[in-house]
Amino acid sequence: MEKNIAEIRQDYVRHSLRKKDVDKDPIKQFQKWLTEALTAEVREATAMNMATVSEQGVPSSRILLLKDVNKNGFTFYTNYQSSKARELEVNPSTALTFFWPELERQVRIQGIVKKVSKEESEEYFKSRPRKSQIGAWASPQSSVISSREILEEREQKLEKKFEGQDTLPKPEQWGGYIVEPFFLEFWQGRASRLHDRIVYTREDNTWKINRLAP
Ligand SMILES: Cc1cc2nc3c(=O)[nH]c(=O)nc-3n(C[C@H](O)[C@H](O)[C@H](O)COP(=O)(O)O)c2cc1C
Numbered sequence: 001m002e003k004n005i006a007e008i009r010q011d012y013v014r015h016s017l018r019k020k021d022v023d024k025d026p027i028k029q030f031q032k033w034l035t036e037a038l039t040a041e042v043r044e045a046t047a048m049n050m051a052t053v054s055e056q057g058v059p060s061s062r063i064l065l066l067k068d069v070n071k072n073g074f075t076f077y078t079n080y081q082s083s084k085a086r087e088l089e090v091n092p093s094t095a096l097t098f099f100w101p102e103l104e105r106q107v108r109i110q111g112i113v114k115k116v117s118k119e120e121s122e123e124y125f126k127s128r129p130r131k132s133q134i135g136a137w138a139s140p141q142s143s144v145i146s147s148r149e150i151l152e153e154r155e156q157k158l159e160k161k162f163e164g165q166d167t168l169p170k171p172e173q174w175g176g177y178i179v180e181p182f183f184l185e186f187w188q189g190r191a192s193r194l195h196d197r198i199v200y201t202r203e204d205n206t207w208k209i210n211r212l213a214p
Pocket residue numbers: 044047060062063064065066076077078079082083084085141142
């Protein structure tokens with residue numbers, strides 16, 4: 001590598017976060033920050049890292065897109081037969097991380113995952129572009145496939161099967177999960193590595209707010 005990555009450093013100076021300024025409700029605080037990220041045109045602002053842990057205790061994580069955030073939690077969509085889904089069946093705990101570099105912000109969330117209702121998944125599936133609907137049918141997510149051609153052949157067959165239909169039915173193995181949070185951290189980069197970290201912890205259905213050392 002030509003560049004010495006140990007020398008890469010950013011000083012964070014754009015914003016600050018004080019305990020007295022955050023919303024009492026962490027979901028509202030998240031919605032505020034997400035809106036600011038969208039307004040600032042942060043690229044892929046809804047992309048989040050999502051972690052699972054295998055039965056043997058081995059963690060894995062991947063990027064997913066947040067599709068809804070409401071008072072109950074954070075929703076994403078995926079394949080219910082994927083590796084992540086199999087791990088969630090054994091251990092429904094997860095951690096999500098958002099990183100919005102343009103705003104020098106990170107949000108970390110821990111929560112318990114539940115499947116959303118079939119109706120909610122169907123409603124969202126309907127709103128996806130037809131090509132994405134075909135993709136959901138075509139891909140046995142996380143399974144070994146012998147070649148890319150297999151996928152393309154499946155895509156063509158499905159195009160024929162559903163010819164003339166604007167909207168496809170939702171595949172049985174595809175749907176959403178909601179992450180019901182019990183912990184959230186809002187991280188704001190500050191000068192000299194003295195960053196702001198405000199955390200929310202759920203205790204007996206109320207949210208406790210604390211500041212953590214960076
Ligand atoms: C920007 C981006 C967005 C993604 N969004 C999703 C998504 O919303 N749902 C999904 O199942 N996979 C999504 N993926 C693919 C996942 O990262 C991952 O490869 C896939 O879900 C299989 O993960 P698993 O084998 O751990 O189950 C996305 C990847 C990237 C880079």
